[in-house]
Amino acid sequence: MAFPSASVAFPSASAAFLSASAAAEALAEARAAGRTRPPFTDSDPLLDEQWGYRVQDVDRAARLAAGERQVGAKLGLTSRAKQVTMGVHQPVAGFLTDAMDLSAPPDPRPDTAQAGTGRSEPPVNPDHVGRSADTVVDDPPADAGRGDPRVKIGRTVRAVQPRIEPEIAFRLGRALDHPITALEARGIADAVSVAVEVIDSRFAGFGFRLPDVVADNTSAAGFLTGEWVPTTNAGDLAAAHCVFSADGTTLLEATGDAVLGDPWLALVHLSEHLHRQGQSLPAGSVVLAGALTDAVPLRPGVTYRVEIDGLVALTYTAPS
Ligand code: OOG
Numbered sequence: 001m002a003f004p005s006a007s008v009a010f011p012s013a014s015a016a017f018l019s020a021s022a023a024a025e026a027l028a029e030a031r032a033a034g035r036t037r038p039p040f041t042d043s044d045p046l047l048d049e050q051w052g053y054r055v056q057d058v059d060r061a062a063r064l065a066a067g068e069r070q071v072g073a074k075l076g077l078t079s080r081a082k083q084v085t086m087g088v089h090q091p092v093a094g095f096l097t098d099a100m101d102l103s104a105p106p107d108p109r110p111d112t113a114q115a116g117t118g119r120s121e122p123p124v125n126p127d128h129v130g131r132s133a134d135t136v137v138d139d140p141p142a143d144a145g146r147g148d149p150r151v152k153i154g155r156t157v158r159a160v161q162p163r164i165e166p167e168i169a170f171r172l173g174r175a176l177d178h179p180i181t182a183l184e185a186r187g188i189a190d191a192v193s194v195a196v197e198v199i200d201s202r203f204a205g206f207g208f209r210l211p212d213v214v215a216d217n218t219s220a221a222g223f224l225t226g227e228w229v230p231t232t233n234a235g236d237l238a239a240a241h242c243v244f245s246a247d248g249t250t251l252l253e254a255t256g257d258a259v260l261g262d263p264w265l266a267l268v269h270l271s272e273h274l275h276r277q278g279q280s281l282p283a284g285s286v287v288l289a290g291a292l293t294d295a296v297p298l299r300p301g302v303t304y305r306v307e308i309d310g311l312v313a314l315t316y317t318a319p320s
Pocket residue numbers: 075076077078079082086165197199201206213218219220289290291
């Protein structure tokens with residue numbers, strides 16, 4: 001018999017029917033098990049961005065039903081550095097829940113996650129100096145398959161290939177419930193802070209296409225905001241210099257305009273996205289504007305610090 005079976009001859013015909021709920025379930029299973037999986041677009045190149053957002057909707061509903069609370073939203077791939085490294089050339093949006101908040105009190109195990117400033121600087125770890133995400137493909141930890149392969153990044157959150165990146169966060173003083181202009185953005189946020197985001201991907205080495213990373217809630221795993229500065233005191237965020245360091249050694253630098261030309265435009269972009277999706281965010285929500293620089297692999301025990309002009313510096317020590 002010379003003909004292959006129909007399912008081999010027409011692989012996309014069956015894969016095209018991958019439902020948003022089946023994808024969301026597959027991602028949740030991989031997340032719980034600390035495993036990666038092939039990108040959905042490998043088997044179905046026809047999947048699109050809107051499919052990814054449908055998967056996100058199913059994922060969010062499942063997490064809320066399980067008791068998580070949505071506390072905000074994030075943008076990703078708003079800087080050229082990130083777009084080039086990840087090979088996805090447009091911003092993406094995801095949701096944040098309280099389970100991702102790394103400021104939650106640590107559990108009784110020895111744990112060093114903390115926010116604040118003025119910590120003494122431990123010795124430099126040469127492993128981190130000058131490394132950026134585009135030169136690193138993260139292999140699963142060596143003990144994968146023996147016990148829990150996931151790295152602890154917070155009280156409840158574990159990640160399989162965590163990376164950390166410097167961000168600016170906005171706190172909404174009013175609901176984000178309609179498309180806004182750049183001028184309106186400053187009236188909608190009441191405070192700004194330095195933040196770090198820990199991202200993790202269901203796709204090995206963060207090898208994904210746009211629909212995959214959107215479905216995977218834009219790799220959101222954990223976030224930490226710093227001291228909130230009133231919007232009126234935050235200065236010119238587009239001109240603000242950002243220094244991202246690990247154990248006292250500078251890793252990467254950028255200026256605020258790396259984010260969409262002006263970080264305030266992140267709120268404009270998000271408002272348009274939410275409007276298209278028929279969604280809104282209540283006052284009090286946190287919005288991450290997207291990393292200013294590339295992400296770097298998160299290493300247990302290392303203290304990361306982000307300084308941004310006009311804002312209060314933030315340090316985060318990854319649990320060991
Ligand atoms: C996608 C998420 C990107 C950011 O700030 O650019 C992101 C990824 O890089 O895995 O959160």
